[in-house]
Amino acid sequence: MKNIKCIAVWGVVASIAFLAGCSTQKESFEEQRKFVSLAGPWHTDLGIIHLPGSVDQSGLPPRNADTLTTTRLTRLHPYVGVMEYVREVDIPGSLGDKMIRLVMERTKPSTVWVDGDSVGRCNTLLSSQIYDLSKWLTPGKHELKIRIDNRDEAVPSGVHGSHAWTEATQTNWNGVIGRLGLEISEKNFIEQVQVVPDVEQKRAVLHVSLVSGKQQSAVITVEGYAWNATRKDFIRKQEFPVELVKGRSETELVVNMGEEPLLWSEFSPALYKLNVELLTDEGADNQLVDFGMKSFGVKGTQFTINGKTTFLRGKHDGCVFPLTGYPSTEVTDWLEQFRIAQRYGINHIRFHSWTPPVAAFKAADIAGVYLQPELPFWGTMDAKNTSLNQCLLHEGEQLLKEYGNSPSFTMMALGNELNGDINLMRRLVNHFRSMDNRHLYSFGSNNNLGTAGEQAGEDFFVTCRVGRDTDSTYATHVRSSFSFADAWKGGILNGTYPSTRWNYAKAISNSSIPVVSHENGQFQVYPDYKEINKYTGVLYPYNYEVFRRRLADNHLEKQALEFHRATAAWSALCYKADIEMCMRTPGMGGFQLLDLIDYPGQGSALVGLMDVFWKNKGGMSEDTFAGFCNKVVPMAEFKAYCWSNEEEFQARLIVANYDEADLKELPLRWKLETVTGKVVAKGEQVISVKQGAVESPGEIRVALKQITQTAKMRLALQVGTYKNAYDLWIYPATKVEEPAELLQVKELSATVLKKLNEGANILYFPQKKQTDSISVGGLVTPDYWNYAMFKGISEWAHKEVSPGTMSLLVNPGHALFKHFPTDTHTNWQWWEVIRNSRAIILDALPAGYLPVIQVIDNVERNHKLGLVFEFRVGKGKLVVCSSNVSDYQDKPEGRAFYQALMDYVVSDACNPQWQVTPDEIKNFFQTKKKEKQIIEVRNITDYNI
Structure with a gap:
């Protein structure tokens, strides 16, 4: 082929050898294999495309004309099909007797040709594809052609919905990413080394796979050193004679790690680098292997790391890479993400139906993060589906081989929310466990939505519930929020009066293995439209632009930033409540948030504390978040966030200690203070808490009669450097009194409208039957995940639809x-008011009209909603409150809100600026509002529960 750039292999090899030989580091080894990069331009039918990279990045496919998709980010130059990449390589004569292998770190199903001769095919998605080209790449010039197929028919259909393939996040790209080139070694070489650490025996067992051209005697040497550690440690050189056979052989070597080997964990992620070298009469070959001396196991219902109890403070990873559309293969990128997550207190990452590149494992090894990769599947297991089952078997075997040495690789699951053949799942797990017992295994994350409970053969159980719900008490739940299709009123946070007493002890008592709470949170945050400018790569947020136009259509565009800030702050507080339920549950295994960052697919689920670029949204600082998500968390358990000043505030102190050692004789300090910092009460007690325990070392009691004015308070706790805090509200215990000049009504009769027109002060409480067609229900927590998806699921399942x-x-x-202190956003003192309300749709009102208490709607509808709003009608004042205050007068905050409402209506401060006629008000409450069409978003999960 003409004009195809040729690689001068020998020149590159010589340069690599020279650089390796110049190393002056004492703690270093040379890679004896040579790697010739094939990075650069490749010829395709579309034109020149640079690899590593994707076709999308080339910009050669036509520009996407679809600017209306709202379910995900939009690929600007999408390509789905077969693409052939061609270039020439020049093999010098000196390499004629070498092993030459083509390495593609990550790609899609491929076929390779050399000089038009087919070499073979490979369908591996989650680990490297390697082709032996020794037979074909003889000295001289050759045409190398790689065909990559990213059509759906290239893989079993069960893979399509997984995050290894889906368009929802990483996109279904075509190309090759990461390491791409020719690996050159001796004919006698080490195929792989698997290191099994034995912490108890202070040794490492090496399983070495060897390839030889003939039967012969050889020697393997092993030496190494510790790195990523404060203390130096060396593994002395040890020699092992071996007998090679023609072809492949296996040998097991036991390496003494010394008297005090450094251990790897989240606390001290010490790593060892081994140089494993094969010496024969024909030459030498080596592999450099990083590993950690660690033992990650199970004790009862909890996990252990090197004998210490640990608690998994995890997050979900959905393969979100908005600039490239595919995962990074750079260690620095992953290390940056993991370091950010650690600042939020995270020590664990679960990869939803995919496995990241080797760079992620290397970064997690360095940072000390526990990883749970998964196979590329989300759906129904069926023994008859042989093509899918063979695919999953192959993917699992390959990822165990490629990533198994990483100490961060601690857990593995077969996929996300599986259902179907349990025996098939068990056979797959048993096979993987027999192949590699260094990791813990689960049949899948949240299989059967938790209704089937723990299954024999699983090491741990990732779930949202332990067994089927039998009532509305949430007794089986191990997370606080659900869709309305999954749980009554969307779960604990929205369905029960707020307190800090909930935990999951009852649910996990039904499991004999560690329970990890699945995909906690999923609290929506309104978009920040300034984020649009950050999209400078292959994806563009046309979904954001559609949402912004909807907002403008309803004349609310000026409030977009306020919507974002309010929902970000409220979402963060809900994450706090959710996480603490897990942290204060003795014996629980951990949780996996969804998520610290947004998930821009599956209907655009903007559920993160950070955006997709890992930038904080401003709802809560990472330091505050780490106050309740950390190795040590001081907590307070109390009956309510709202109190009357005639009560004595009581709270049980709780400390979760998942640090490396016992807490011994440390002061636990607390103070109750105003928002301005004035201390009302404080105390201190010396505590001791065992490692791995959740204990109650004492209590707080404060008489509240000294607080004579309504006040928002802050309860602050501190143990050592660990801090946590709670918002509280104190209200005077006064009787509600109705002002004489106020008229309260439940309907706008002709008589009422006449009085209003003549100058009456009227507080109107519209009843549900009057507002059903012009309102939405009362939802305290932010809408779950994505309104479009779960609206459709709820309707299909004949369940209540979330407001x-x-x-x-x-x-x-x-x-x-004035006497009902509030933030700009929802907080716990609003629970009763909101749950007993219906927000009125105010779309028909003038563009500039805004309610006194506004309710932020989801991006699918973008209604202007009001809970309290006001008008001037003739000479009178009308204040509308769509919350039934009579339903919560047994609560101090309920009485305070009711009194505040009444006092406001008759005050001079109530001066409505919008003048309407009696007929206009009457028509407003009688006119049914036009429903907005919501396009349903598909979900793979089976909801037949």
């Missing part, structure tokens, strides 16, 4: 809140 709202938006300085 779909996300937070209140208020001005704390408004006169209404």
